[in-house]
Amino acid sequence: MVKGCIFSIEEFSVYDGPGIRSTVFLKGCPLSCEWCHNPEGQDAGIQIVKSPNGCVGCGACFENAVQENGKTVFMERSIKKCPMKLLRYCGKMTESTELCSKLLANREFLSDGGVTFSGGEPFFQSGFLFECLEQLKGKMHTAIQTSGFCESAVFARATELADHFLFDLKLFDEAQHIKYTGVSNRLILENFRFLAKSGKDLTVRIPLIPGVTDTYENIDGLCRLMSESGIYYAELMPYNKMAGGKYKLLGKTYSPSFDETLTPDIRADIFEKYCIKILVL
Amino acid sequence: MTDKTLNFLQFLKSGEYKKMRKHAESFGECPLTAEKHLESFKTALELCRPVLFAEYDDFGFNRDSDLTMMWGSGNVTPNYLRILNTGFDGVKEQIKQSISNTHNIGRKKYGRMMLSCIDLCLDYSDRFRDEIKDKNDRLYKALLKVPHGPAESFYEACVFIKLCIFFLRLIYTDHIGLGRFDQYMYGFFLADKRRGVSCEELFETLENFFISLNFDTDLYWGMQQGDNGQSMVLGGFDVDGNYLYNELSEMCMKASLELCIIDPKINLRVGKNTPEEVFESATLLTKQGLGFPQYCNDDVVIPGLIKLGYDKHDAYDYVVAACWEFIVPNCGADTPNYHLLDFPLVIGNMIKNELCESKSFDELMEKARLAVANECERLLELGKIVVRVENPLLSVFMDGCIESLLDTWSGGTKYRNLGSHGVGISSAADALAAIKKNVFDEKTISAQQLTDALEMNFEGCEEIRNLLLDSPKMGNNDAYVDSIASELMASFSKHFNNKPNIFGGIWRAGTGSAQNYVYASKTCPATADGRRSGQPYPSSFSPSLETKSAGLLSVIQSFTKYDLSDIINGGPLTIEIHDSVLRNDIGIKKTAQLVKKYIEFGGHQLQLNSVNREKLIDAQKHPENHKNLIVRVWGWSGYFNELDVEFQDHIIKRCEYII
Structure with missing residues (x-):
């Protein structure tokens, strides 16, 4: 059994999948998105x-x-x-059995909803994640909120275990993706196409960062990708000026290169062109 | 909203009417006898005559002066319907009949004072009617019928109620609620519809009535601005299990949603069989940030009241008196706010005296139960010294008083029960749990060290305090501490409920705090849950302010473990959710589901507030930018700017752990 490091469990999370859910936040993320609002999820270790x-x-x-x-x-x-x-302490080591019994204690509340694993990037601790999913299978609806950045084989295994995916699509252009998140989107797009093909429940989520992801080219690219993959629904998350709120907690400074004061463009017309229904969260 | 309603609403919000009032010296303490009540009523009416503020005001009966008077009698729900159906002339006949039926001189005298009160009301309303003859024809015509005769239309009934409130408030009656408005007014509503009055017209009348209830409220006696007791109860199950949520109930919810003003404060009676749509439309109202509706669970409250000896049909008719007190309208003259059991203080004193002598936690817990029992005994003894107030006009409205010619509290009404708050239950349970863990189970702190640290108010004992703060807390669905809370409540209800009081009624134990979460806590020394001396308790039945709970699901489970029908004097679980949760239909629907779960789990009363901490902090710094910011305080909603800073701070603190 591997131990996992989690930094929070949010009960009654409303926007992390169907029904009333609890969201487990796993520590550690291979990406370093400029607009990250959960910076305590980036580092894999326990911090004070x-x-x-x-x-x-x-x-x-x-x-x-x-x-x-x-x-x-x-x-x-x-x-x-x-x-x-x-x-x-930010971060707590826990065994999957301990975590799952805690989650199952709220089963009566979560009967129409379930549990969402988020982070950080949940696949960063894939061994622990899979142990949890295996234990919850058949007992509770499970969802994974992911950047999609992980090895294809790992991702394929996850599609067998989890019921629903909340998949972040950020930037279509690889160079841009590297510039703003620190990694290439090659694996991400590959996993996305695989997931769409698998027929698993999937919700696309697009963070709308002013001047970065809300450009015409980017939204058009993402829409094309979705349309080619047969996905016609996306949830948009406009940039929240509170994103930098937690950096001070970690002794870090938040200094994004984009202009925070701009209001992100929803680009409803492009989504409409591709017949993609949107919900702005 | 029609133009007329909008104009009236804007007029209210402008506050202009406050400048139109002349100044009057405020009245001091409430007199005790009926004679003195009558005398002061006469003076009050001379100093404070009914007035119409604006041409789009169809209700009038606003105060023309800024007269205020102190606390008197109240916290009851008068029988408006009986008066609406009889008219004051008819009521006078009934009283005269009762006078001629009795040989008791005292009762005859009391009856005559009731008559004098009514005559004063009639005289003033007649004069008011003639004054407004050319100003408002609609109101003039209504006043040709009421209050002398019975109301026939929905509008006339609303006018009559407004008039009754105006007069009652000027005879030292405070905190009188509107009761089950959607039930007792439904007959007038349907009759109007049958006569061809459109729903739009009825809605306009209702909205304007709601607005008119907000005019004099700044002059009403209360602990804080907004604490005026104008509660309205909607919905509820009947004896056959039907859910009584009609067109009028829906209209009241809609009016409250649209108007966004603090009166009337909506209480919604629900149960596990309440349709989901009702929870959803109620959640839309929560989204407005007014702090209501407050939910009351029929499945728990009704059996609880029956256990306290209320007749079944009375229990099914229960209302919320002013804030959250469960009472029976019309025939109930209960005083649920009689005194309080200060749990952190009682348990704190026991710890101070007994901890070092106790060999085990079980022994300490036994002493805790005993301390609660002893406090109950002390409170019951204290409750024998009761000041009787005689209010002849209020008695006209209370069932039984006209027949018997006795005052509301002197035997006129069917129920005269007294209740006590149970303040700071979670703080006291947390304190005992922290001792169990640190002193007995893990032995990280010795009994002497802890007693000393409390004595020192934790000065120089940060490590000890942090260990206490890190101990199990109520609100985390942790049996370790929740079971202790259950034992404390069981001891309270066992030694308090159904004990006789000197009015011929009984005592009732509750979970409320009212203002005491701030006031009582000021004099309470440091407690073993890590709370420093003077720090506030949680409001009513809620997690301690220092607790970062595991989340809403855990809070709900912690606070529904005990059979709350055993402790049903009233006092809600208060939870705050960030306003961003309610930003769209998904959030509304899921929040409604959460409330329903709370009800299914056996919660008795829930106050759900939609808040934004940043906004509150900004409002404290820049009140000028947040003139209309409304918050829920302890059972009522008020304008944030009008609260004392310590209550503002408490609300901000309550929101600290919300993301």
């Missing part, structure tokens, strides 16, 4: 984070921290000593 609000400046956390490569790293005693309880 400090909430920036309410600090009385007593210094107890720093007294118990160590310096590594010129950076302050908080230690367990920093958490214990904070009088305002502003520090906590």
